[in-house]
Amino acid sequence: METDEAQAAVAQAAEILRVGGLVALPTETVYGLGANALDPAAVARIFQAKQRPSWDPIIVHIAGPALHNPMLDPLVTTFPPVVYELMEKFWPGPLTLLLPRSAAVPDVVTAGRPLVGIRMPAHPVAFEIIRQAGVPIAAPSANVFSHISPTTAAHVLEDLDGKIDAVVDAGPTRHGVESTVLDPTQSPMMIYRPGAITAQQIREVAGPVVCYEEKMLPKAAPPEALPSPGIGMRHYAPRARLIVVEGSLAELPARLVDAARPFAHDRLGVMLPAELARTRFQPPLRGAAEFAWGRWDSPEELAEKLYAGLRALDAEGCTVILCPLPPAEGVGEAIRDRLRKAAYTR
Structure with a gap:
């Protein structure tokens, strides 16, 4: 200013x-x-x-x-x-x-x-x-x-x-x-x-x-009975269907591929932790649009880039986005809250 x-x-x-x-x-x-x-x-x-x-x-x-x-x-x-x-x-x-x-x-x-x-x-x-x-x-x-x-x-x-x-x-x-x-x-x-x-x-x-x-x-x-905004319903959602994936960093490559299998004919996107940037994924995840999300051990970095990444994958025409759930530590709890609400389906 x-x-x-x-x-x-x-x-x-x-x-x-x-x-x-x-x-x-x-x-x-x-x-x-x-x-x-x-x-x-x-x-x-x-x-x-x-x-x-x-x-x-x-x-x-x-x-x-x-x-x-x-x-x-x-x-x-x-x-x-x-x-x-x-x-x-x-x-x-x-x-x-x-x-x-x-x-x-x-x-x-x-x-x-x-x-x-x-x-x-x-x-x-x-x-x-x-x-x-x-x-x-x-x-x-x-x-x-x-x-x-x-x-x-x-x-x-x-x-x-x-x-x-x-x-x-x-x-x-x-x-x-x-x-x-x-x-x-x-x-x-x-x-x-x-x-x-x-x-x-x-x-x-x-x-x-x-x-x-x-x-x-x-x-x-x-x-009208909800005690606070942002609970009990879908929020923070991309146009694409969001699939959240739970697992440790070592487990994520296999779990992301497994989560992608039902969507082999969709345009897939993935929110990818920095540590997995060089991973050679198996089909159907190979060739998916990737967003360089941030370091898995830095929840502050993941939070900062979360919404930008979801919007970027939407802009690439993805119809399904896969996103890992970070550990529920520190601001990681907030990230998990937002992703679960964004992935909510009635």
């Missing part, structure tokens, strides 16, 4: 948001589609542009000091004591906190739920746009609902060109997966969506935390 052009773009984006427009802005996780969170009509435009169902709530983004924030305080009625420890440690950053909402938060933001998800992005461009706008910004991922989340401005335009007012291009995002969503009002605290802030990191700061499991949701529960 050191150039005059960058500063002008930030100021213009802030003004568009102030007057009720939609701006796709970069965060450290994925690109978000922002609107003034206090303007119900503006937030309704997010749902229209994304084709997002009204029962799926939206996270609100703020800027300013992590504690005693003048943008945050009017949105929340009470703050559990543990929240201050979490904000001091992880804000700005990829942690969303579900907190008791005030009457200032429109129903359209929370889908009528009593809790509102709030986070403070660490990306300097997003932070400055929100600060200059002077209002909290509702911002889900800037893509068509249930499609692959965008990690570049080009990804945003693939889904939303002509449907929004502006895109602020600040290059690829850093983390590549959405924020961790945590409910600190429960005991123990509940992670509804794993992300770049891991359960272990939260435990070290704030005590016991558990992770949501799909079996906790009644089978007959309607969509």
Whole structure:
């Protein structure tokens, strides 16, 4: 933001948001589609542009000091004591906190739920746009609902060109997966969506935390009964059919070939760990489109490239994509969550 052009773009984006427009802005996780969170009509435009169902709530983004924030305080009625420890440690950053909402938060933001998800992005461009706008910004991922989340401005335009007012291009995002969503009002605290802030990191700061499991949701529960966005349904999905493959690095070559056998007549793609780049696969996987995913022992690298890889294989015309499931360690848990949801079929 050191150039005059960058500063002008930030100021213009802030003004568009102030007057009720939609701006796709970069965060450290994925690109978000922002609107003034206090303007119900503006937030309704997010749902229209994304084709997002009204029962799926939206996270609100703020800027300013992590504690005693003048943008945050009017949105929340009470703050559990543990929240201050979490904000001091992880804000700005990829942690969303579900907190008791005030009457200032429109129903359209929370889908009528009593809790509102709030986070403070660490990306300097997003932070400055929100600060200059002077209002909290509702911002889900800037893509068509249930499609692959965008990690570049080009990804945003693939889904939303002509449907929004502006895109602020600040290059690829850093983390590549959405924020961790945590409910600190429960005991123990509940992670509804794993992300770049891991359960272990939260435990070290704030005590016991558990992770949501799909079996906790009644089978007959309607969509509006879901306790958090991003659970209980298909998300993050490419156009191609996604097949996830479990196994250690040594086992993956054989397991990928086995997984490919039912799709011998499809255009196959594979998300390929760097360590397998020189593998000579057997038919039917030989000749498949490959995306150089990243190092298997670096879940942060795999997360950063996950959505870009799925989009790249879609763009190559793949009808089936095979993707290994990394170990459930650190941010690997978030990758597994996204891949399982993307592979979900009714």
